[in-house]
Amino acid sequence: MPDNGGEIRFEGDEMIVEVVSSRPDGTKVSFSDRIRVVSKDEMELASFLRVGSGATERIGFLKCKRILSANAAP
Numbered sequence: 001m002p003d004n005g006g007e008i009r010f011e012g013d014e015m016i017v018e019v020v021s022s023r024p025d026g027t028k029v030s031f032s033d034r035i036r037v038v039s040k041d042e043m044e045l046a047s048f049l050r051v052g053s054g055a056t057e058r059i060g061f062l063k064c065k066r067i068l069s070a071n072a073a074p
Contacts, residue, residue: 018030018033027051031049033046
């Protein structure tokens with residue numbers, strides 16, 4: 001959608017990626033991801049949605065861990 005606007009910012013130990021768009025009825029919708037590096041081999045990503053002036057709702061969570069393959073160089 002051409003009216004999308006977004007930003008990337010840092011708050012404490014999190015990187016926040018937020019995109020705001022408008023529905024055809026004019027309602028603003030905000031999607032955001034909060035990304036946190038837990039360790040050199042682990043990160044967490046939480047996704048949020050907010051419609052209009054309603055409450056922000058967590059819609060997803062992903063915990064990632066690096067898995068070294070048997071073919072990986074040390």
